[in-house]
Amino acid sequence: MREYEFRGKTKGQPTGTYLFDWAFGDLVRELKTKRMFICDLSHFDDSTKLKDVLTEVIPETVGQYTGLLDKNDTKIFEGDIVKWGHLANSREKPIRIAVVEFNPDIQYRTVTMGDTYFKQGCFAYAETQFYLEVIGNIHENPEMLEAEK
Numbered sequence: 001m002r003e004y005e006f007r008g009k010t011k012g013q014p015t016g017t018y019l020f021d022w023a024f025g026d027l028v029r030e031l032k033t034k035r036m037f038i039c040d041l042s043h044f045d046d047s048t049k050l051k052d053v054l055t056e057v058i059p060e061t062v063g064q065y066t067g068l069l070d071k072n073d074t075k076i077f078e079g080d081i082v083k084w085g086h087l088a089n090s091r092e093k094p095i096r097i098a099v100v101e102f103n104p105d106i107q108y109r110t111v112t113m114g115d116t117y118f119k120q121g122c123f124a125y126a127e128t129q130f131y132l133e134v135i136g137n138i139h140e141n142p143e144m145l146e147a148e149k
Contacts, residue, residue: 005065007063009021011058070134082135
């Protein structure tokens with residue numbers, strides 16, 4: 001079964017530390033106000049109140065986990081910027097950069113990458129852990145995409 005997980009940048013002052021500036025877990029959307037929250041139930045027990053495990057996030061930064069890992073065992077989320085090239089022991093190293101996005105057109109097709117594609121071309125690596133590396137995300141590092149334009 002596919003693992004469902006979301007990530008969103010927390011509202012408020014950034015700390016400069018990825019693990020504190022981003023929330024990970026289930027997505028909760030308040031219908032009336034459209035506010036979004038990430039719910040981390042890993043710390044939930046009988047004495048925990050629901051408000052203690054909800055973190056409000058900036059809606060534009062919410063991305064879903066693709067179910068894939070990069071070559072450093074980092075989870076790949078929508079909005080991540082990844083780079084790839086030849087195998088590490090190859091003499092040729094053309095590096096390319098792309099943004100991971102959800103593609104509703106292929107969500108029901110059997111594609112190795114599941115329901116994700118890369119903005120600068122359709123790629124489907126069976127072994128992402130050997131080829132792709134997460135180097136940032138479009139919310140914190142948009143300048144990384146400037147070289148690719």
